Amino acid sequence: MQMTDIDREVDAREAPISGAARSTLEKHAAALLRHTADGTFPLAAGVMPLEADHYTSAERFAAEKRFVFQRVPLTLAASCEIPEAGDYKTLEVAGIPVLLVRDRQGKAHVLLNACTHRGAAVASGCGTAARFTCPYHGWTFSQDGALIGIASADDFGRVYKALLSMKRFPVAERAGLIWAILDPASPHNPAKMLSGIDDLISGFGLADWSVIESRILTGPNWKLAFDAHLEFYHLPVLHRETFGPQRSNRAFYFAQGPHQRVIAPQGPASERAPDDLYAFGRVPTRDEPLDPLLMGEWILFPGTSINTFYIAGIRCVLLSIVVPGAEVDTSTTTQTFLAETPPQDDTARSAMADMTAFLAHVVGDEDMPTSAFQQQVMGTGLLGEVRFGRNEGGLQHFHMWLDRVIAADDAALMELLCQP
Numbered sequence: 001m002q003m004t005d006i007d008r009e010v011d012a013r014e015a016p017i018s019g020a021a022r023s024t025l026e027k028h029a030a031a032l033l034r035h036t037a038d039g040t041f042p043l044a045a046g047v048m049p050l051e052a053d054h055y056t057s058a059e060r061f062a063a064e065k066r067f068v069f070q071r072v073p074l075t076l077a078a079s080c081e082i083p084e085a086g087d088y089k090t091l092e093v094a095g096i097p098v099l100l101v102r103d104r105q106g107k108a109h110v111l112l113n114a115c116t117h118r119g120a121a122v123a124s125g126c127g128t129a130a131r132f133t134c135p136y137h138g139w140t141f142s143q144d145g146a147l148i149g150i151a152s153a154d155d156f157g158r159v160y161k162a163l164l165s166m167k168r169f170p171v172a173e174r175a176g177l178i179w180a181i182l183d184p185a186s187p188h189n190p191a192k193m194l195s196g197i198d199d200l201i202s203g204f205g206l207a208d209w210s211v212i213e214s215r216i217l218t219g220p221n222w223k224l225a226f227d228a229h230l231e232f233y234h235l236p237v238l239h240r241e242t243f244g245p246q247r248s249n250r251a252f253y254f255a256q257g258p259h260q261r262v263i264a265p266q267g268p269a270s271e272r273a274p275d276d277l278y279a280f281g282r283v284p285t286r287d288e289p290l291d292p293l294l295m296g297e298w299i300l301f302p303g304t305s306i307n308t309f310y311i312a313g314i315r316c317v318l319l320s321i322v323v324p325g326a327e328v329d330t331s332t333t334t335q336t337f338l339a340e341t342p343p344q345d346d347t348a349r350s351a352m353a354d355m356t357a358f359l360a361h362v363v364g365d366e367d368m369p370t371s372a373f374q375q376q377v378m379g380t381g382l383l384g385e386v387r388f389g390r391n392e393g394g395l396q397h398f399h400m401w402l403d404r405v406i407a408a409d410d411a412a413l414m415e416l417l418c419q420p
């Protein structure tokens, strides 16, 4: 059959997606359209309390670091942040310094950013490097972390280079994202522990997108920073001066293992994006574009969110990766703004620049000060507990899954995460 130009465009834009994933997305879409037609809105069974010390306790924080952040696959970056051989990026997760780098074969590695001589950082910031030379005494490492050179080797004495590679974390590159388990001794393959969320979002084809901008925001306890991504209840109130006033405070939640998808009810007609399922009005057939099936916010457990929208007709996402800092009351949020195609003219460029500044303002100047104040209050020990409403099902799901993951032994964790 002859392909039309439109077919080709759809083909080029959309990565393959499994039939099972497409069926799940179609079920989401049918439910959204049904609720919209009926004016209904699913609610959680009850109000869920949470002890305030979950945000302040050193013991709780140690458990989260060990049993969550070092056992489950974490999204650490988009593949397109390090597209070429030698491209690298450094970051820190709960005090663990991490180096992401792509080798000449195109494979992404996630390494402990620490020299095996005496632990200095071998890289900082981001860039491109043929090899990494430790700035302390000059040992050199290849792009896959192998030790390739010891300065003044004869003076140093005999060691086995093959045993002194940088520590390597198990890695998977799926759906245009780089995931790793931050325990070099973990025997598990992160690709098998994604509960199918990678399949659901593979239709974005993020691997071929472009990075428009990236910035790091600092905040309080990682859960307080992330809680703000998990409900839309606050949108028309906290964000009344920015994007909130027209919006509903309701959200639909779809769970996929510990992960979730959060979608607002139909928004104002003036704001409807080309991917708007509600405007589309029906579940797209399999030969129609996938976009209306992917809209909304995707929550990748434990701390990543992918927000979808259009700017100047270009499909964009804001990838927000929230991770703990070294202490219980600190976190960082890396906001990386990706576009399906780079802006081609000044109008699109300036629309994207305006949007990135706007999103940094909304999160940095509205959400973050609020969560920083919450942290202060939790620290007094006087509040006792907080509560998540029946309309805050996404928060309930997230906090229940944290408890579930912490409580699971390794075998139980595999059971929990390997099945959607």
Ligand code: FES
Pocket (backbone or CB within 6 Å): 115, 116, 117, 118, 119, 120, 134, 135, 136, 137, 138, 139
């Ligand atoms: S700590 Fe890296 S060469 Fe000494």
Ligand SMILES: [Fe+2]
Pocket (backbone or CB within 6 Å): 228, 234, 238, 239, 367
């Ligand atoms: Fe917010």
